[in-house]
Amino acid sequence: xxxxxxxxxxxxxxxxxxxxxxxxxxxxxxxxxxxxxxxxxxxxxxxxxxxxxxxxxxxxxxxxxxxxxxxxxxxxxxxxxxxxxxxxxxxxxxxxxxxxxxxxxxxxxxxxxxxxxxxxxxxxxxxxxxxxxxxxxxxxxxxxxxxxxxxxxxxxxxxxxxxxxxxxxxxxxxxxxxxxxxxxxxxxxxx
Numbered sequence: 114x115x116x117x118x119x120x121x122x123x124x125x126x127x128x129x130x131x132x133x134x135x136x137x138x139x140x141x142x143x144x145x146x147x148x149x150x151x152x153x154x155x156x157x158x159x160x161x162x163x164x165x166x167x168x169x170x171x172x173x174x175x176x177x178x179x180x181x182x183x184x185x186x187x188x189x190x191x192x193x194x195x196x197x198x199x200x201x202x203x204x205x206x207x208x209x210x211x212x213x214x215x216x217x218x219x220x221x222x223x224x225x226x227x228x229x230x231x232x233x234x235x236x237x238x239x240x241x242x243x244x245x246x247x248x249x250x251x252x253x254x255x256x257x258x259x260x261x262x263x264x265x266x267x268x269x270x271x272x273x274x275x276x277x278x279x280x281x282x283x284x285x286x287x288x289x290x291x292x293x294x295x296x297x298x299x300x301x302x303x304x
Contacts, residue, residue: 168216168287170234170303174227175208181226185213186239186298187256188274189228196228199252203265203272207252210274210303212236213293214286235278237286237298244277250301258301275301 177183177196188199190206199207209230214237218229239257240250251261251272261273278300285292 168291169214170212170216170231170236172212172215172218172229173209173232174218174220174222175230176222176225177228179226181228183211183226183228184256185211185293186237186296187211188238188252188258189230189256190252198256200254202253202259203251203261203269205272207272207274210236210238210258210301231303233303235300235302236275237281237293237295238275238301239297240277240299240301243280243299246276246278248277249273249304250275250277273304275303278302 175196181189181196182198183189184198188210189196189208190199190204191197191208192206196208208228209232212229212231214235215229215231216234221227239255241253241257241259244250244260249261249266250258251265251274253259258274266273280299281295284295286295287293
């Protein structure tokens with residue numbers, strides 16, 4: 114039967130035994146059958162592969178003003194002082210989609226309101242309609258995405274946000290332990 118490991122004791126043991134960083138992950142995990150909770154380290158974690166990161170996108174957490182109205186799936190911009198939902202077609206100051214489907218998140222700070230900005234992968238976003246797979250998208254009003262005109266792609270390639278992937282017909286998406294409300298959002302691939 115798998116033994117549950119006390120994380121504080123595991124951390125202490127790993128630092129005591131692997132302090133010189135010469136052991137492989139396989140050597141480190143030998144004898145550890147199951148860990149529940151977080152693993153925190155001040156050093157490196159190395160491995161040949163990472164499995165079961167079952168959510169879709171990579172997000173970078175960006176601190177925002179308390180007044181910023183965050184809504185998952187909407188696109189956000191920054192004017193140099195404040196973050197806000199995009200409010201025009203192909204705007205300057207584009208930041209990213211606020212994601213609730215992040216599988217790997219970076220930059221979290223406790224006690225701060227954060228925009229979970231999708232920077233790679235597939236994310237549920239509000240799109241103004243269904244498009245053919247691969248259609249280039251940019252931000253538009255109300256935090257939505259829309260098809261980006263060829264002229265705008267040539268003049269402002271940095272404002273291409275994502276490409277359209279597919280509709281999500283389910284009302285909820287996720288695993289047995291974590292589900293998000295789809296609310297009519299579509300899947301897009303971040304560019």
